Amino acid sequence: MNNENIIHIDAKDFFLVEPSEIYAEQISEYRQEFLDADSSMDGCGPLRRCENPIEYIAECKKYKNKETIPNDFVVTTQFLYVRKSDMRIVGMIQVRHYFNDWLSEFGxxxxxxxxxxxxxxxxxxxxxxxxLPYCKELGLEKILISCIDGNIGSEKTILKNGGVYESTVCEPDRKRNLKRFWITL
Ligand SMILES: CC(C)(COP(=O)(O)OP(=O)(O)OC[C@H]1O[C@@H](n2cnc3c(N)ncnc32)[C@H](O)[C@@H]1OP(=O)(O)O)[C@@H](O)C(=O)NCCC(=O)NCCS
Structure with missing residues (x-):
């Protein structure tokens, strides 16, 4: 196991780690599962367009570095959520370190x-x-999470982590209502 970029080890059986080559095959399988299920790849960064996991890993590194992020994007850290017992990636989560206009309102x-x-x-x-401890380490005092109105699983996830509902906004391009929640760290 590459310990260098593991940032959190659960009390349970999981850790968060940044994508690296040792997870390449798993990243491919993970991506394929979402494609097969026609499921939304939220918080996975450029995974949908990166058929090659090595390209995906390189892209994630690019998004973490202020010198290399594409225009209009913000510095973002991508994590894999890995179950220790079988080293399976069960989820992905990403943190945007600050806002652009779209993120401050919708993302x-x-x-x-x-x-x-x-x-x-x-x-x-x-x-x-x-x-959440990683977000605090970044200097964030409260974090905004939005979810599509009607995404019960996501809304409950936020509420169970101390999220407080603020407002619902309509994202005009995609014509969908997003519920905004804040978690104070
Ligand atoms: C939303 C999502 C992250 C939930 O993941 P999950 O691991 O199944 O969620 P959890 O098991 O931690 O469940 C959290 C709560 O939501 C409930 N829940 C989860 N999915 C649900 C669903 N489809 N319908 C109703 N309730 C649901 C759970 O029962 C649990 O509530 P409870 O403790 O009161 O029983 C997952 O469905 C997903 O990845 N969806 C696609 C991407 C997405 O929507 N991301 C969020 C973007 S804001």
Whole structure:
């Protein structure tokens, strides 16, 4: 196991780690599972367009570095949520270190997903909980998370982590209502 970029080890059986080559095959499988299930890859960064996991890993590194992030994007750290017992990636979560206009209104600081075959096991709740100390280390005092109105699983995940509902906004491009929640760190 590459210990260098592991930032959090759960009390349970999971850790958060930045994508690296040792997870390449797993990243491919993870991506394929979302494609097969036609599921939304929230919080996975450029995974959908990166068929090659090595390219994905390189892209994540690019998004973490202020010198190399594409125009209009903000510095973002991507994590894999890995179950220690079988080293399976069960989810992905990303932290945007600050806002651009779109993030401040719609996107928020954090995006996440759990792979379809690992849902309804409490993993989203524990993954979000696990990322909060990292957000604090970045100097954030409160974080904004938005979810589509009607995404009960995500809304409960946020509420179970201390999220407080603020407002609902309509994202005009995609014509969807997003519920905004704040978690004070
Ligand atoms: C939303 C998502 C992250 C939830 O992941 P998960 O690991 O299944 O969630 P958890 O098991 O931690 O469940 C959290 C709570 O939501 C509930 N829940 C989860 N999915 C649900 C669903 N589809 N319908 C109703 N409730 C649901 C759980 O029962 C649990 O509540 P409880 O403790 O009161 O029983 C997952 O469905 C997903 O990845 N969806 C696609 C991407 C996405 O929507 N990301 C969020 C973007 S804001």
């Amino acid at each position: 928020g600081h954090i995006g996440y997903a759990i792979r379809p075959t690992e849902r309804r096991k409490g993993y989203a709740v524990s993954m979000l909980k696990a990322i």
